[in-house]
Amino acid sequence: MIEKNGVVLVLSGPSGAGKSSLINKISDDIGDFYFSISTTTREMRDGEEEGVHYHFVSKEEFAKDIEDDHFLEHAIVHGNYYGTSLKPVKKALSEGKLVIFDIDVQGNTAVNNRLGDITTSVFITPPSLSELKKRLVNRSTDSEEVIDRRIKMAKREIQRITEYDYIVVNNDLDLAADVLRQIAITARLKIPHDVINDFVQKWEDI
Amino acid sequence: MIEKNGVVLVLSGPSGAGKSSLINKISDDIGDFYFSISTTTREMRDGEEEGVHYHFVSKEEFAKDIEDDHFLEHAIVHGNYYGTSLKPVKKALSEGKLVIFDIDVQGNTAVNNRLGDITTSVFITPPSLSELKKRLVNRSTDSEEVIDRRIKMAKREIQRITEYDYIVVNNDLDLAADVLRQIAITARLKIPHDVINDFVQKWEDI
Numbered sequence: 001m002i003e004k005n006g007v008v009l010v011l012s013g014p015s016g017a018g019k020s021s022l023i024n025k026i027s028d029d030i031g032d033f034y035f036s037i038s039t040t041t042r043e044m045r046d047g048e049e050e051g052v053h054y055h056f057v058s059k060e061e062f063a064k065d066i067e068d069d070h071f072l073e074h075a076i077v078h079g080n081y082y083g084t085s086l087k088p089v090k091k092a093l094s095e096g097k098l099v100i101f102d103i104d105v106q107g108n109t110a111v112n113n114r115l116g117d118i119t120t121s122v123f124i125t126p127p128s129l130s131e132l133k134k135r136l137v138n139r140s141t142d143s144e145e146v147i148d149r150r151i152k153m154a155k156r157e158i159q160r161i162t163e164y165d166y167i168v169v170n171n172d173l174d175l176a177a178d179v180l181r182q183i184a185i186t187a188r189l190k191i192p193h194d195v196i197n198d199f200v201q202k203w204e205d206i
Numbered sequence: 207m208i209e210k211n212g213v214v215l216v217l218s219g220p221s222g223a224g225k226s227s228l229i230n231k232i233s234d235d236i237g238d239f240y241f242s243i244s245t246t247t248r249e250m251r252d253g254e255e256e257g258v259h260y261h262f263v264s265k266e267e268f269a270k271d272i273e274d275d276h277f278l279e280h281a282i283v284h285g286n287y288y289g290t291s292l293k294p295v296k297k298a299l300s301e302g303k304l305v306i307f308d309i310d311v312q313g314n315t316a317v318n319n320r321l322g323d324i325t326t327s328v329f330i331t332p333p334s335l336s337e338l339k340k341r342l343v344n345r346s347t348d349s350e351e352v353i354d355r356r357i358k359m360a361k362r363e364i365q366r367i368t369e370y371d372y373i374v375v376n377n378d379l380d381l382a383a384d385v386l387r388q389i390a391i392t393a394r395l396k397i398p399h400d401v402i403n404d405f406v407q408k409w410e411d412i
Contacts, residue, residue: 117368128408128409129409129410158406159406161402161406162323162399162403166396166397167405182392182395183392183395185392189385189388189389190371191372191373193368196367196368196373199375200365200367202334203331203333203335204335204361
């Protein structure tokens with residue numbers, strides 16, 4: 001029963017909610033984890049690394065993995081495939097790791113459809129839309145057009161916030177990290193349904 | 207957002223799983239809680255106390271509360287009503303308490319139908335059926351007939367174990383208490399959907 005099994009933590013929330021800062025804050029306290037990264041068929045750019053920025057694969061491999069139902073989601077952008085493959089996720093789960101997804105609301109639905117029994121989902125939100133705008137403007141990484149797009153997406157996504165197990169309002173980074181740490185540690189206690197079913201089988205046999 | 211709001215912890219599992227011992231172990235560490243007790247119309251017996259063993263009410267009050275949809279479940283036994291009323295539960299929730307239910311699998315479904323957004327459910331099980339039998343025989347409180355009934359019910363209930371958020375195998379009491387403590391503390395982080403909806407409303411207005 002107390003076998004080594006991985007679990008999933010989904011983090012959603014607008015760009016500017018502070019997801020990356022929060023993960024950095026708690027990363028030493030949550031045990032061995034694998035941060036899910038996207039798979040793509042586009043060429044590797046200067047400074048990019050396989051397994052860090054993306055998993056880089058050929059179009060043939062990507063197409064075969066779609067057929068084999070390994071993708072949670074995928075899309076074609078400028079002729080290249082991008083997607084979230086479950087292949088590295090399943091490997092990490094078999095190693096008992098906490099798999100962290102930074103994924104949108106649709107992605108959360110997809111993860112829950114596939115791995116719901118071991119998934120804990122968290123929506124991280126800034127305290128208000130005006131605060132989100134301020135953060136996006138202040139970090140000066142995005143054009144006005146990109147900021148507008150992010151704001152529109154945030155407004156759409158927050159409408160589905162009740163689909164999540166937990167909401168973390170990131171007003172104070174330390175407080176929000178305390179809450180997320182607690183949730184991530186407890187996420188470890190989920191047991192896959194197939195392991196439970198094995199247990200029940202043995203439970204009755206004895 | 208960080209308003210005072212209560213949450214619910216459902217504990218299910220066979221008699222003999224160690225639920226009471228576990229609650230005693232963690233009761234100092236989980237903050238202010240209310241342990242849900244049944245409401246009945248039967249006469250109070252010697253040594254019983256209102257609000258400790260049962261909430262004792264008149265048949266009229268019980269009948270009215272059924273009509274007003276206050277009962278999660280109720281039954282008539284030997285002409286007396288017994289049931290789980292949400293009236294004291296709602297009071298405890300409004301005081302920000304953790305409400306603990308020791309309730310069966312049907313009860314868990316009923317709680318989730320009514321309070322699912324703030325409910326965390328845990329099935330506590332002995333490591334095996336033979337261990338359960340041993341514990342029930344050793345505590346010498348039940349007749350052979352009662353033990354047989356409890357065993358049959360345990361076999362039925364464990365078939366629905368995957369309906370729970372967490373499973374705790376109570377093999378070692380201290381280890382099981384550590385797990386349950388962690389779950390109970392994290393249960394506090396659930397936010398009622400109406401509070402979230404208010405937050406979203408304000409979030410967009412600013």
